[in-house]
């Protein structure tokens with residue numbers, strides 16, 4: 002009962018915000034007498050939404066985008082988490098890798114799209130590449146920060162309680178102690194990855210939510226563009242809620 | 256639980272141990288000048304001394320977290336080369352693992368020793384009972400008070416049956432009543448298990464209440480100022496004349512050193 006009430010408390014403000022947006026949108030449409038092919042009314046977008054769900058296009062495009070993000074994000078995590086754990090513990094390694102990160106980090110994943118197309122064409126590899134670029138650094142930095150913020154007394158406690166190899170110390174102390182920070186990194190990177198895949202699909206793709214949007218633009222269907230945008234927003238909120246839930250349920254707190 | 260530990264019963268020998276730190280700006284800080292000390296197996300040794308005189312430094316070297324700049328520390332015939340599960344530690348800040356339950360913390364070392372799951376649980380329960388926390392076995396660490404946390408830490412340190420336990424101001428952060436209670440509890444556990452204990456404190460009454468022997472350290476660079484054997488039977492009456500006499504002696508030794516310690520800090524700050 003309590004948990005349902007808690008969930009509602011999170012959803013109500015979102016619903017209110019959505020309602021307000023729809024009202025303002027409708028008012029703008031009425032007042033400016035906007036051309037429907039440029040700014041369709043909420044109701045006609047809702048109809049297009051239902052239509053695209055009916056034909057299965059929307060779900061397939063969403064699924065395709067999601068699959069690209071999840072696979073690239075997992076690949077990033079598999080490399081970034083161990084690297085971050087090692088960097089957090091080794092000053093030498095950090096000194097070597099840190100300048101590389103500093104140079105790459107300011108370059109937006111979107112700036113990599115042209116290279117990705119040149120190197121990999123418009124197939125799946127290029128998309129995964131872009132999302133890896135967008136997700137790798139947030140996970141790495143959060144992991145390093147998590148390890149460095151571990152109270153050294155916990156490490157000492159682990160050592161006198163039998164973690165006498167670096168491997169056992171990592172597994173039993175360093176990893177669990179930095180997990181909350183790692184989960185934050187995973188959450189943030191999922192957001193950046195989700196933004197990056199849409200951008201990559203806008204530029205070069207034959208499927209995915211980004212393609213749905215850019216295709217809507219080409220065939221002058223603003224309603225289709227808006228359906229894609231709404232889907233991105235709604236899913237973004239869902240992912241964030243999921244990670245927050247994960248954080249509360251799975252992760253310890255002090 | 257019998258004394259199954261093979262290495263228990265070995266004395267600690269500290270031979271010409273010194274420690275010099277290099278501070279961040281490159282200055283050398285002499286924390287300890289060559290210290291010599293012998294700690295018998297099963298002995299309860301308490302170290303007191305002015306703040307910054309190198310007590311923690313010495314204990315961290317005994318535990319194997321850091322190495323002496325010079326000199327040797329050995330347990331029996333073996334040089335200390337690093338931390339070991341046979342030498343437990345209780346920290347001032349508890350150092351419980353917040354991602355584990357109360358029982359999980361106590362079982363941690365047992366799991367590392369390869370004790371099977373059901374047995375480990377039974378041992379953890381037994382030690383939690385010893386510190387009066389049998390009703391908090393499955394609680395999260397964050398749900399405990401400071402005194403309860405330190406009781407878990409004591410149970411955790413004793414559960415693996417190390418032959419030596421180091422304690423660095425374990426009760427320093429606790430209120431006077433909790434402190435008194437835990438001192439008695441610690442003595443009871445120590446008497447039942449006869450581990451070697453090296454205990455650091457700032458409280459002179461605490462030192463006399465607990466220790467077989469009290470080591471008073473000089474101001475930095477730290478060394479041994481005096482050693483006092485406490486010949487009072489347990490439980491010690493803190494209001495007795497004998498107790499008061501020990502207090503007077505130790506305070507007298509400490510007062511000299513405190514003057515030096517503050518003088519030293521004053522000059523360092525002025526420079």
Ligand SMILES: Nc1ncnc2c1ncn2[C@@H]1O[C@H](COP(=O)(O)OP(=O)(O)OP(=O)(O)O)[C@@H](O)[C@H]1O
Nearest residue numbers: 276277278284286305306307308309310311312313
């Ligand atoms: N890692 C370090 N680097 C440089 N100097 C250090 C380091 N650790 C300790 N020191 C210095 O060594 C001296 C002894 O420190 P230590 O922590 O052993 O003192 P202490 O006796 O435990 O003091 P307290 O009673 O306040 O805990 C201090 O002057 C301290 O500044």
Ligand SMILES: [Mg+2]
Nearest residue numbers: 310311312423
């Ligand atoms: Mg200290």
